[in-house]
Amino acid sequence: MIQLILFLFVGALLFSSIFFLSRRNPRTEGSSKVLVEARQALNSLQSGLLPPELVGRIFAREDFEYVANHTPKHVQEMFRKERKRIALAWVDQVRSEVVSLRRFHLGAARFYAKLKFKTEMTLAFDFAALLLTCRALRAFLYMRGPYAAPRMVQTTAAAAARLCDVSEKALAFLTPSPLSTFADRSAGTAQS
Amino acid sequence: MLSWTIWSVGILLEALILFRGFQGKFVSRYPFFYAYSGCVLFVSVLTYFVYAQDSTSSGMWYWGAQLVSLISGYGILLEIFNHVLSPYPGAEKFARVTGFIVFGVIFCFALAYPLMRSQWSPAGTMVELERNLRTVQAIFICAVSCVISYYGIAIGKNMKGMIAGYGLYVATSLVILAVRSYAGVRFDEVWKVVQPLSYDISLIVWSVTLWSYQPNPVAERSIQLEADYETCVARTRSLMGGMRSSLGKVARP
Known part of the structure; x- marks a missing residue:
């Protein structure tokens, strides 16, 4: 019986993988668009999602305390719901940017003949864990509300600074260098 | 009567696929796939006439035909590997290592399994052999599909049809053979209809998707x-x- 279940499981696995493969949306091929998307994802993380002041504002308990002291119950409830909605949207957006970065890595890695199986498996696991963390965080915020993380402002500021450094190095070639543009212009002027 | 109809339709569809392949000159582009189709057509026609002459001796011919179909079916897997993954060395290496690991696991299981079994029945051997070989194919197609999806590799209509058609047949065969192996001869009537029927469905998929040459989109690597x-x-x-x-x-x- 166990043997039968095992073979039926493999059959079902194949059916489902064919189903998903045939329904798969053809993703952007080539590196240029994926690179631009990755650049946008990093920009979004650097300037839109992870700056300490923004994260601090979204999750600030002082705001709620102020509203709780100065407004009636239904306004407090409305405020809490609104903040929760924003917090959830923030996690969703971070998750979406992580997916975009993963796509960027895979888009590049698939061309490397020297790809290492073990490293790729580790990375796949890490990406999956990070995405799972986003899911868990979402569930956490959904259940306990947006005010369960009071120390986030300082720590997120540090993380954002670190991300800034790394992302600038990673995709620097997509940002035109002001110095080289100036040099090009100068050369053009000299020739004319 | 139903089996005969399914069988006849299958032969006609196989002939149509081969005809279209030669007419459109796709044979040189997908040699392993058309070699498989040619082998299966030849064996199907031969078995058809043998069965028409003497239905009692058809059992041996049936298993011979299945074995030829099984072995040449690995050509389709090779075709998928060559066309889909070869432009992506990284993804190809990943799929190759995965394939070796899967093969190793199955090989070890195949060595260990007879030692664990308490009884062995020669009657079930052919069904079990086909089921086990189909399992290897099924796992391999699953692994390749996962690699294609994971690395976001775009595939053309021809390859998509080849994978879907063969995958459908392998999955159905695997399920049917597993149930047949478990339930015994009382399941033969269902098995004799469902497996050829699933092959006819695969042939329809191939007829549609391989009607014209639609290669895989080429990934540009403009930015190094x-x-x-x-x-x-x-x-x-x-x-x-x-x-x-x-x-x-x-x-x-």
């Missing part, structure tokens, strides 16, 4: 990244590390 894979991995890891720590700290109360 660092040539070093380690740099790519280190960069991705570094990004992920930063993000993970920031998320972890956000979640910490």
Whole structure:
């Protein structure tokens, strides 16, 4: 019986993988668009999602305390719901940017003949864990509300600074260098 | 009567696929696939006439035909590998290592399994052999599909049809053979109809998707990244590390 279940499981696995493969949306091929998307994802993380002041504002308990002291119950409830909605949207957006970065890595890695199986498996696991963390965080915020993380402002500021450094190095070639543009212009002027 | 109809339709569809392949000159583009189709057509026609002459001796011919179909079916897998993964050396290496690991696991299981079994019946051997070989094919197609999806490799209509058609047949055969092996001869009537019927469905899929030549989209590599894979991995890891720590700290109360 166990043997039968095992073979039926493999059959079902194949059916489902064919189903998903045939329904798969053809993703952007080539590196240029994926690179631009990755650049946008990093920009979004650097300037839109992870700056300490923004994260601090979204999750600030002082705001709620102020509203709780100065407004009636239904306004407090409305405020809490609104903040929760924003917090959830923030996690969703971070998750979406992580997916975009993963796509960027895979888009590049698939061309490397020297790809290492073990490293790729580790990375796949890490990406999956990070995405799972986003899911868990979402569930956490959904259940306990947006005010369960009071120390986030300082720590997120540090993380954002670190991300800034790394992302600038990673995709620097997509940002035109002001110095080289100036040099090009100068050369053009000299020739004319 | 139903079996005969399914069989006849199958032969006609196989002939149509081969005819279209020669007419459109796709044979040179997908040699392993058309070699498989040619082999199966030849064996099907031969078995058909043998069965028409003497239905009692058809059992041996049936298993011979199945064996030829099984072995030549690995040509389709080779075709998929060549056309879909060869332009992507990284993804190809990943799929190759996965394939070796899967093969190793199955090989070890195949060695260990007879030692664990308490009884062995020669009557079920052919069914079990086909089922086990189909399992290898099924796992291989699953692995290749996963690699294609994971690395976001775009595939053309021809290859999509080839994978879907063969995958459908292999999956149905695997399920039917597993049930047949478990239920015994009382399941023969169902088995004799469902397996050829699933093959006819696969042939219809191939007829539609291989009617015209539609190759895989070629991925452009207009912007060259660092040539070093380690740099790519280190960069991705570094990004992920930063993000993970920031998320972890956000979640910490």
